[in-house]
Amino acid sequence: METTSRTGVQEAVASTPGTSALPSASVAHGMPAEARRKIDGYLMAAFPWYGLDEAFTGPRWLMQAVASVDGTVEHGSTGHGDEPSRRVETDGEVPGKRRFAVVVTVASRPLRRSADGTGTLEATSVSSAAWLAGSGLLSCTWPSRMEHALRQEWLDQQTAIAWELADEVGGEGWSQLSLPVDGVPADFHYRESEYGWVLAGSASEGVHLGAYGRGMSAYGLGFSVVKDIAAYE
Template sequence: METTGRLGVRGVAAATQGVPAEARRSVDGYLMADFPWYGLDEAFTGPRWLMQVGTAADGIVEYGSTGHGEEPSLRVETEMDQQRFTVVVTVAGRPVRDSADGTGKLEATSVSSAAWLAGSGLLSCTWPTRMERALRQDWLDQQTALAWELADDLAGEAWSGLSLPVDGVPADFHYRESEYGWVLAGSAGQNVHIGAYGRGMSAYGLGFAVVKDITRYDA
């Protein structure tokens, strides 16, 4: 049975699909968070941009994403294999708690939460635009359900281990590849979980670090 927490995460993730970049970019929500944001470390010198934060019903910021490289496009003339980007998802570590209206419970966040958000994020910017419209939603629903199942089974064969630096310290991540790109997820210090997804940029050479000034991403 899906809980309020899972429905909330899936709802916000779905709401970001197809939203124009200019509509998503606002640093205000990021500044309201009570946890640090993560992005690629200083070894990455390319463009950085904001996406969108996710909030609970009471307005508390629960997670958000920062983009690096070339912003992915769903335009038909843009080939997926020409895109080069990495998106880093930061998820606040939360325990099981009451929903804002007091009628249910919100799930505790975990590495699986970060894996789910990263997996669904990859789908939102790489789904096959040339597919017939009548089939597109069915495909997206199937792939979204699969992304959730994979996130729920991080010990499964679909995932491999990958060690990457977080604030200069090696950290363990769960990693998987698909024809659409790659996804990884793990935990960082300061009670947060990190997810990431991308295409055209190898995950093996990445490093993550706390974003010292989130307004750097506010294009």
């Protein structure tokens, strides 16, 4: 992976969770305006979204669909279980009690020129999905009791580690895990840490899949195409 793609992904991860990075479109008529704005990015994607399969019966929620500067939707995430929260510092909640799994769908893209024509964008890969999943896990599991002066240093350090691991997704830092995708067993790269787990692989629908979670075991999960993304609202 090259610095160009890493910078783009970092900017996407830094966006406010749950807020669409795309302009509003006239879609999903009959839904409240606020709901339309949140779901528009997902509806504008030219690829299918993935989530946990029907075996998961808990809450589902949208996170964010992210687009390139030309408006092409590149990736996004769907959430399952308890929504991660950063309110633990103010509401007294015990960190780590929330149980969730987030599925990241990344469009499979070839090496291509940037929208402004000044450079190229690296092809997306399983490493792209691994990086997005690793960064997503960090964004919702950082040590809430850590001093603010040390928090950014910790986040920078862990982000660098996540990047290096994603860049060597087939290395010693990962193990192999087989999980069903649309009912068919698929191989994933998997790793655990004290903050949760991350996995990455590919689907048959022209997308790469990443996932991360905490409090929910990855071993019993299955993935499938989301038939109605509005059900996540």
